[in-house]
Amino acid sequence: MEHHFQRLYEALSQVQGYIYPNEVELYWSVLIVQYPYITGLVAGAFILASLERVFNVKVLRPTYHLALLTALAFLLVAVMPLVSHLGKPFRAFEIMMTPNPNSAMAIFGFVYIWYLMVVLLLEIWFDYRRDMILWLQKAKGLKRFMYQVLTLGSRDISPKALRFDEKAGYVITVIGIPSAFLLHGYVGFIFGSIKANPWWSTVLMPVIFLFSAMVSGIALVMFLYMVVSWIRKVKIDIKVLDTIGKFLLYILIMDFSLEALDQIHRIYEAEESFEILSLLVNGKLYISLFIFQIFMGTIIPLITLGVFQFYKPAEKIRRACYAAISMLVLFGIFYMRWNVVIGGQLFSKSFYGFTIYKGQLIGAEGYLMAWFWFLIPFAILAFLLWLLPPWKKVEELDESSGKED
Amino acid sequence: MKNKDKKSTRRSFLKAGVAIAGGVAATSLLKPFNGVVLATEMPEGEGPWYGLAIDIEKCIGCGTCASSCKLENPVPPEPFYFRNWVEQYTVKNDGTVKVESPNGGIGGFKQTVPEEEIFKSFFVPKLCNQCDKSPCTQVCPVGAAFETPDGVNLVDKSYCIGCGYCIQACPYGCRYMHPTEHVVDKCTLCYHRIKEGLLPVCFAACPTHARIFGDMRDPDGELVQFIKNHTCRLLKPHLNTSPKLYYNALEEEVR
Amino acid sequence: MPDQVKRLLVAFVFFLALFFLLRYLLIPASFGELGHYRAGAIDDEMAYQTKHAGNEACKKCHEEEVEELSYGFHAGLSCEGCHGPALRHASYSESADPDNYPDSLRLSRPMEREHCARCHDLNPSRIKLSSDSTDFSMVRMVDVKEHNHFIYEETNEIIRCVECHYSHSP
Numbered sequence: 001m002e003h004h005f006q007r008l009y010e011a012l013s014q015v016q017g018y019i020y021p022n023e024v025e026l027y028w029s030v031l032i033v034q035y036p037y038i039t040g041l042v043a044g045a046f047i048l049a050s051l052e053r054v055f056n057v058k059v060l061r062p063t064y065h066l067a068l069l070t071a072l073a074f075l076l077v078a079v080m081p082l083v084s085h086l087g088k089p090f091r092a093f094e095i096m097m098t099p100n101p102n103s104a105m106a107i108f109g110f111v112y113i114w115y116l117m118v119v120l121l122l123e124i125w126f127d128y129r130r131d132m133i134l135w136l137q138k139a140k141g142l143k144r145f146m147y148q149v150l151t152l153g154s155r156d157i158s159p160k161a162l163r164f165d166e167k168a169g170y171v172i173t174v175i176g177i178p179s180a181f182l183l184h185g186y187v188g189f190i191f192g193s194i195k196a197n198p199w200w201s202t203v204l205m206p207v208i209f210l211f212s213a214m215v216s217g218i219a220l221v222m223f224l225y226m227v228v229s230w231i232r233k234v235k236i237d238i239k240v241l242d243t244i245g246k247f248l249l250y251i252l253i254m255d256f257s258l259e260a261l262d263q264i265h266r267i268y269e270a271e272e273s274f275e276i277l278s279l280l281v282n283g284k285l286y287i288s289l290f291i292f293q294i295f296m297g298t299i300i301p302l303i304t305l306g307v308f309q310f311y312k313p314a315e316k317i318r319r320a321c322y323a324a325i326s327m328l329v330l331f332g333i334f335y336m337r338w339n340v341v342i343g344g345q346l347f348s349k350s351f352y353g354f355t356i357y358k359g360q361l362i363g364a365e366g367y368l369m370a371w372f373w374f375l376i377p378f379a380i381l382a383f384l385l386w387l388l389p390p391w392k393k394v395e396e397l398d399e400s401s402g403k404e405d
Numbered sequence: 406m407k408n409k410d411k412k413s414t415r416r417s418f419l420k421a422g423v424a425i426a427g428g429v430a431a432t433s434l435l436k437p438f439n440g441v442v443l444a445t446e447m448p449e450g451e452g453p454w455y456g457l458a459i460d461i462e463k464c465i466g467c468g469t470c471a472s473s474c475k476l477e478n479p480v481p482p483e484p485f486y487f488r489n490w491v492e493q494y495t496v497k498n499d500g501t502v503k504v505e506s507p508n509g510g511i512g513g514f515k516q517t518v519p520e521e522e523i524f525k526s527f528f529v530p531k532l533c534n535q536c537d538k539s540p541c542t543q544v545c546p547v548g549a550a551f552e553t554p555d556g557v558n559l560v561d562k563s564y565c566i567g568c569g570y571c572i573q574a575c576p577y578g579c580r581y582m583h584p585t586e587h588v589v590d591k592c593t594l595c596y597h598r599i600k601e602g603l604l605p606v607c608f609a610a611c612p613t614h615a616r617i618f619g620d621m622r623d624p625d626g627e628l629v630q631f632i633k634n635h636t637c638r639l640l641k642p643h644l645n646t647s648p649k650l651y652y653n654a655l656e657e658e659v660r
Numbered sequence: 661m662p663d664q665v666k667r668l669l670v671a672f673v674f675f676l677a678l679f680f681l682l683r684y685l686l687i688p689a690s691f692g693e694l695g696h697y698r699a700g701a702i703d704d705e706m707a708y709q710t711k712h713a714g715n716e717a718c719k720k721c722h723e724e725e726v727e728e729l730s731y732g733f734h735a736g737l738s739c740e741g742c743h744g745p746a747l748r749h750a751s752y753s754e755s756a757d758p759d760n761y762p763d764s765l766r767l768s769r770p771m772e773r774e775h776c777a778r779c780h781d782l783n784p785s786r787i788k789l790s791s792d793s794t795d796f797s798m799v800r801m802v803d804v805k806e807h808n809h810f811i812y813e814e815t816n817e818i819i820r821c822v823e824c825h826y827s828h829s830p
Contacts, residue, residue: 004584008485018492018504020531020578024485027569027582087567087587094547094566096679097686100696105570106546117675122668129664152667164662195644196540196576349578350660352504465786465799467778469741476745477711493785513778516785526785551697561701564688597708606712610741612779613799 007358017353026345026357029365030338034081034373036187036209037337038074043184043210044217045071046120046176051247053173059243065127065390066228067221072120073381079112081373085365104193108186115183119176124388125150126169130157131393146387184213191340198273199280199344204262211255212333218248219329226323228385238315241322242308248329249305256298259336276351284354285343288335297332301325446537446647453620454556455594456649457608458631459530461656463615466491466528468510470607470616475511477595477606484508486581488592489532489607494658496524502658529659530616532607533558533579533592534640534648541571541580541591550589556621556649557594565589576641594618621649711745714738718746725828732829733800742775742827743767776821777804 012024049067052060083092096113099106133155136147185206191197192205222244229236266277281289304321312318342357360366447454471490474480480488491510495503495518503518516526539558542550549565552558565588572580572589583590595605599618603609608616619628631637637651641660652659693699718739719726729737740746749765781804810819821827 001584005483005485008483012484018506021484021487021490021506021509022572022578022581025582027572082568085568087569087582087589088565091547091564091566093682093686094549094564097683098548098691098696100545100548102543102696103546103570104544105568108546117672125668126664152664152671154664154667156663161662161664165664168665190570194540194544194574196574345573349576350504352502352660465779466783469738469778473712473741473745478708495785512774513781514783514785515781516783520784523784526783528785548691548696548698549701551695551701553702554694559701559705561698561704563704564698564701593705595710596702596705598710598712600706601710603710603712603714606710609712609714610738612737612741614736 007360011356011358014356015353017348018350019348019353019355020350023348024355026342026355028341028345029085029357030342030359030367030370031081031085031365031373033334033337033341034370035078035085036184036191036341037216037334038078038081038374038377039187040184040209040213040333040337041217041220042071042075042078042115043180043213044215044219045074045221046180046217047214048218048221048244048247050173050177050180053170054177057243059239062237062240062390063221063225063244065388065393066225066385067217068120068124068127069384069388069390070221070224070377070381071217072124073377073384075112075116075120076380077373077377080376081370084369084373104186104190108190111183111186115179119172119179123169123172123176126165126172128388128393129154129165130162131388133157134394135392143387181210185210191344196349197344198271199277199347200340202262202266204258204265208255208258208262211251211258212336214251215248215255215329216333218244218251219326219333222248222322223326223330224381226319226326232391234391236319238318241319242312245305245308245322245325248325249302249309252298252302252305252329256302273351276347280343280347280354284346284356285339289339289343292335293332293339296328297335301329301332447621448537448556450554452555452622454622455535455599456556456619456621456628456651457532457535457594458617458619458628458635458637458651458653460615460617460631460635461527461529461652461654463613464491464528464530465613465615466493466510466514467612468513469610469612470530470532471509472511473606473610474592478593480590481584483584486584486590488579488590489530492529492531492659493526494529494656495526496656496658497522498524500524525656527654527656529652529655530607531577531579532650533594534577534646534650535594537647537649538645540574540576540644540646544570544574546570553596557596557599558591559593559596560589560591562586562588562590576644576646709747711747712740713745713747713750714740717750720750728826728828734828734830742770771820771822773804773818773821776827780804780821 008024015024045067048060049064049071051057052064052067083089086092095106096109099109129151132147132151134157136144136151139147188206188209191200191209192202194200222241225240225244226236266274304325308318308321313321345355346357347354362368468491471487474487474489475482478488480486487509489509490506491514492504492506493510493514493516495505495516497503497518499522505514505517507514510528510530514528516523518526535556535558537552537556539550539552542552542558545551546568547564547566549561550558550571551561567582567587567589569582569589572582580589580591582588595603595607598605604618608618617628617631619626621629623629631653632651635653637653638655639648639651640655688698688700690699691697694702715726715729715738722739726739729735729739744767746767749767752762752765779799780801782801786799786801804821808819808824811817812819
């Protein structure tokens with residue numbers, strides 16, 4: 001406690017101008033930056049998967065299951081930063097028990113459960129049911145036990161049953177796309193609906209969150225595809241990367257335009273809050289906004305991907321570029337969330353001054369904790385890839401059994 | 406058959422149109438547009454509906470309201486947690502505004518700007534505005550922030566999950582996370598006192614009677630009479646939070 | 661209905677049943693009685709004990725001082741505004757011998773110049789007032805640091821406001 005107050009006294013000595021006395025402490029820390037970031041990765045990865053399935057982009061087949069499993073791995077962790085940030089984490093269940101119908105945050109529990117149980121788990125289940133039944137016969141020990149539980153005892157791999165799986169999976173993907181939009185647009189709405197905060201309160205917030213989510217999710221799958229291929233020592237299909245890169249470019253353009261529109265609108269309207277926000281952007285957020293988010297996370301990837309549409313250098317160079325771009329985009333989108341969440345709390349609602357945010361390394365809200373919640377999904381993904389390896393799925397059987405009947 | 410169908414739908418459409426137009430006309434006749442009463446619409450019901458007013462012209466910035474609140478209520482003594490506080494505004498001749506609130510005004514103020522540079526200067530006491538359309542109770546995900554039937558916004562400390570969403574939603578900076586209880590805390594308008602017929606402690610302690618507490622449903626009460634006889638304004642009215650805290654002589658610089 | 665859907669349905673029904681069971685068990689008793697909140701929270705708030713007693717309570721033992729306070733420039737002030745919350749002090753006084761009064765319950769008697777300065781120090785933010793006004797709603801101001809600046813030689817301490825001005829009825 002003493003340490004906590006010590007930090008606040010330090011912050012108080014660095015306050016610029018006037019802030020309300022209760023505003024010295026910044027309540028939503030790096031963990032709340034992590035929360036929209038991770039949910040965004042989920043939504044983005046899922047949308048990339050649905051590109052293959054619903055929009056029939058066949059080139060992306062090798063990333064389809066990887067994208068789905070990535071989405072699941074991150075979704076399982078998505079609420080953890082949020083829950084661990086609560087003052088009373090063990091009361092978190094109340095949000096499901098007595099959700100306030102007027103609260104933008106209350107519905108999150110249900111949107112999350114819907115997306116997890118009805119969309120992702122079901123889609124993966126229908127997709128892997130046959131394979132799990134086949135693997136079950138050879139598997140031993142833990143793996144065998146897990147397949148037994150996960151198949152829910154189902155053993156029917158008749159062509160009729162498989163055709164049903166295929167159809168059900170398709171329908172769920174179709175439902176899943178608006179659900180993914182809902183999940184992340186909704187996270188944007190949590191911020192966009194706070195009228196007290198002019199940095200957050202914009203109708204574009206859900207849309208911006210959605211597009212930046214797609215950008216980050218696509219970049220993540222691109223990155224993971226390269227890493228997983230490298231670990232498995234299989235050749236990276238450059239056509240896959242080129243196609244993902246093309247989609248990444250399109251969505252990055254839309255994302256950038258929307259964010260630019262938001263800022264231009266703000267600058268042109270120049271409302272009451274304009275002075276303090278322009279001080280914020282040109283001062284405390286300068287590096288994280290202009291350098292990290294816009295230059296590194298947006299401009300460099302945009303230019304590189306744009307050039308690749310007209311001029312394609314050698315495969316080796318392109319591969320390296322895609323690896324760099326995906327990391328830059330992931331880095332940039334993290335700072336986009338940072339600029340929204342932390343930026344929105346740095347200035348006083350009196351519009352007369354600024355507080356500061358000094359993150360800690362250790363502690364319940366420290367950077368280590370944030371890294372922990374970011375790295376856990378990768379461990380989960382490794383486990384999922386071990387349990388449900390997409391490359392061991394029997395692909396051809398699908399079509400032949402479908403034709404047989 | 407088909408034709409008849411068409412006709413009947415057209416007729417019912419016309420009927421519906423007339424009904425809507427008539428309905429609009431009727432409601433506008435029956436219930437003329439009154440604007441808003443006292444900037445907020447009083448809910449139906451019996452018993453008191455509490456409101457408050459502050460006369461800025463009478464505030465001398467002694468900070469007794471802020472200190473008595475901390476002594477009465479379980480508010481941490483550190484200068485980062487306040488249920489109420491006082492701000493000193495100084496508008497300089499060059500048009501710049503300086504706002505100060507050292508330790509929330511507890512212990513009084515010193516004017517640091519030389520007198521010849523001052524255009525005008527005044528104190529503004531702040532506390533929870535007890536908004537009728539309160540954004541803080543709107544956003545609480547679990548129903549731990551709520552408005553009592555008599556119009557006081559409270560926090561259920563045994564139910565609050567400590568997410569801090571209400572802190573973000575309050576435009577007036579009136580909420581904070583309690584450092585040891587880990588739940589949100591805010592002004593209760595000394596609910597334990599007003600229900601015993603006492604004044605909230607900051608109102609009782611004010612030496613110049615700059616704070617007026619009362620029942621908005623009592624037209625002859627001190628509060629309603631004060632609002633009637635003074636030019637009162639609200640804080641951040643454009644946010645449409647319907648505060649029940651009325652300020653006399655509130656200047657444009659105050660946010 | 662395909663076999664796998666039946667199995668899924670069983671799983672879903674199980675989860676839904678679990679959800680409603682938890683809801684039934686975990687929602688507090690008085691939740692929703694008055695609105696979307698726990699009605700008992702209002703009683704919790706009312707159960708909190710005030711710490712201030714009010715001027716009437718002071719009268720029981722300090723009748724003279726309260727009487728003095730009721731006229732003059734400081735009329736209408738709250739005793740506890742200067743002396744601090746007095747409920748424990750007052751409820752103890754009722755039953756105890758004032759000579760053996762425990763120190764922990766004694767109230768403060770602020771005498772230093774800074775205390776008076778909170779209201780009376782020169783500050784352009786306060787409303788200015790000519791010295792002959794009798795409007796009690798206004799406050800007289802002096803430069804508290806400079807006003808009658810006299811230092812006692814023996815103690816090297818500055819003379820206090822209360823040595824000339826009787827604070828209960830200045």
